[in-house]
Amino acid sequence: MIDERKLIVVSGxxxxxxxxxxxxxxxxxxxVLLSVSCTTRKPRVNEVNGVxxxxxxxxxxxxxxxxxxxxxxxxxAGNYYGTPLDELEQKLVGDNIVVLIIEVKGAHNVKTxxxxxxxxxxxxxSIEALRERLKGRGxxxxxxxxxxxxxxxxxxDELHFYDASIKNVVAVECAQQLSDIIDEWQKKEExxxxxxxxx
Amino acid sequence: MIDERKLIVVSGxxxxxxxxxxxxxxxxxxxVLLSVSCTTRKPRVNEVNGVxxxxxxxxxxxxxxxxxxxxxxxxxAGNYYGTPLDELEQKLVGDNIVVLIIEVKGAHNVKTxxxxxxxxxxxxxSIEALRERLKGRGxxxxxxxxxxxxxxxxxxDELHFYDASIKNVVAVECAQQLSDIIDEWQKKEExxxxxxxxx
Numbered sequence: 001m002i003d004e005r006k007l008i009v010v011s012g013x014x015x016x017x018x019x020x021x022x023x024x025x026x027x028x029x030x031x032v033l034l035s036v037s038c039t040t041r042k043p044r045v046n047e048v049n050g051v052x053x054x055x056x057x058x059x060x061x062x063x064x065x066x067x068x069x070x071x072x073x074x075x076x077a078g079n080y081y082g083t084p085l086d087e088l089e090q091k092l093v094g095d096n097i098v099v100l101i102i103e104v105k106g107a108h109n110v111k112t113x114x115x116x117x118x119x120x121x122x123x124x125x126s127i128e129a130l131r132e133r134l135k136g137r138g139x140x141x142x143x144x145x146x147x148x149x150x151x152x153x154x155x156x157d158e159l160h161f162y163d164a165s166i167k168n169v170v171a172v173e174c175a176q177q178l179s180d181i182i183d184e185w186q187k188k189e190e191x192x193x194x195x196x197x198x199x
Numbered sequence: 200m201i202d203e204r205k206l207i208v209v210s211g212x213x214x215x216x217x218x219x220x221x222x223x224x225x226x227x228x229x230x231v232l233l234s235v236s237c238t239t240r241k242p243r244v245n246e247v248n249g250v251x252x253x254x255x256x257x258x259x260x261x262x263x264x265x266x267x268x269x270x271x272x273x274x275x276a277g278n279y280y281g282t283p284l285d286e287l288e289q290k291l292v293g294d295n296i297v298v299l300i301i302e303v304k305g306a307h308n309v310k311t312x313x314x315x316x317x318x319x320x321x322x323x324x325s326i327e328a329l330r331e332r333l334k335g336r337g338x339x340x341x342x343x344x345x346x347x348x349x350x351x352x353x354x355x356d357e358l359h360f361y362d363a364s365i366k367n368v369v370a371v372e373c374a375q376q377l378s379d380i381i382d383e384w385q386k387k388e389e390x391x392x393x394x395x396x397x398x
Contacts, residue, residue: 023226027219027370033250046293050249051232094245171226172371 004116005186006092008099009107012122013152015134017168021122022099024175033091035100041079054084072102072109097182104158118185120178121162125169127153203315204385205291207298208306211321212351214333216367220321221298223374232290234299240278253283271301271308296381303357317384319377320364326352
């Protein structure tokens with residue numbers, strides 16, 4: 001039996017800095033753990049099983065989907081990505097809070113299954129800032145960057161679905177705001193339909 | 200074969216904030232992973248195997264010690280704590296850097312085995328600040344706090360052994376200094392006997 005209020009979903013466009021924000025959040029408070037996703041894609045040279053992802057064969061991945069042991073899953077560029085329920089249940093013990101970093105469609109699926117979970121959207125300061133960050137990474141071509149910008153603009157349309165949103169200007173400050181929103185969420189007697197963030 | 204320069208040891212008195220500093224470091228840079236220790240003590244209610252510790256029986260722990268699969272280990276309050284070599288080797292792939300948070304004696308053992316590893320000591324701003332932090336936790340009695348302060352004062356005597364030391368006033372700034380020291384350490388053609396930090 002999952003305590004839904006301990007389940008936090010974080011989404012945001014590629015390059016908005018959501019991974020960094022969540023890592024700072026884990027530094028700010030000891031009760032936050034990160035959910036590690038499963039994937040069928042091959043590990044990169046620096047990636048460690050159980051740290052970056054659980055690397056599964058497609059057979060093993062689909063076996064878990066069929067056994068209803070994936071909270072949500074998606075296919076991106078020919079590979080599956082999903083949130084394993086077993087790990088979530090192992091981590092959601094004591095007063096622990098577990099954060100899932102997943103895209104908008106996955107967030108929808110989690111919210112449908114666990115309506116009292118908290119879904120937070122991380123907003124880049126501006127489209128221009130997002131373009132600069134994606135360029136700064138140096139891993140995507142100009143064409144790929146513009147494609148991601150277009151996806152980001154479309155994702156911003158989904159903002160109304162989220163319980164809260166935070167603009168990420170300074171990552172550690174954004175993490176502090178996220179921490180405050182989590183505290184507020186836990187305290188609510190009855191959860192509101194919508195809780196406005198600072199965006 | 201371990202790349203010793205990718206091995207970072209962080210020590211510091213109880214309450215100096217070293218865990219928080221290392222977590223911020225992991226938010227500041229993607230290449231840093233944390234080593235998860237083994238212990239024979241029982242897990243607390245919120246603790247997850249493989250996240251907080253690897254929880255082992257004493258038989259299993261000693262089996263690994265005898266097989267030389269513990270980089271260092273110690274006994275504290277009747278329980279064993281150690282750094283598993285298997286996990287270290289799994290994480291030290293690609294350009295990854297692995298941080299061990301261990302006490303002074305363990306740091307000595309790592310430095311003896313891997314002389315090119317970087318040992319950094321986190322210094323509390325003052326003994327008074329340390330006392331306040333330990334009180335703020337609310338988990339130790341006044342007597343226990345004074346015992347820890349005495350141990351901390353003794354540990355500060357060991358500072359000369361470390362390659363660098365950083366005073367932790369603001370955790371995220373301390374993490375940035377640690378990150379800069381790591382970069383400097385990696386760049387050295389030949390490692391100096393001693394590299395002074397900002398303390």
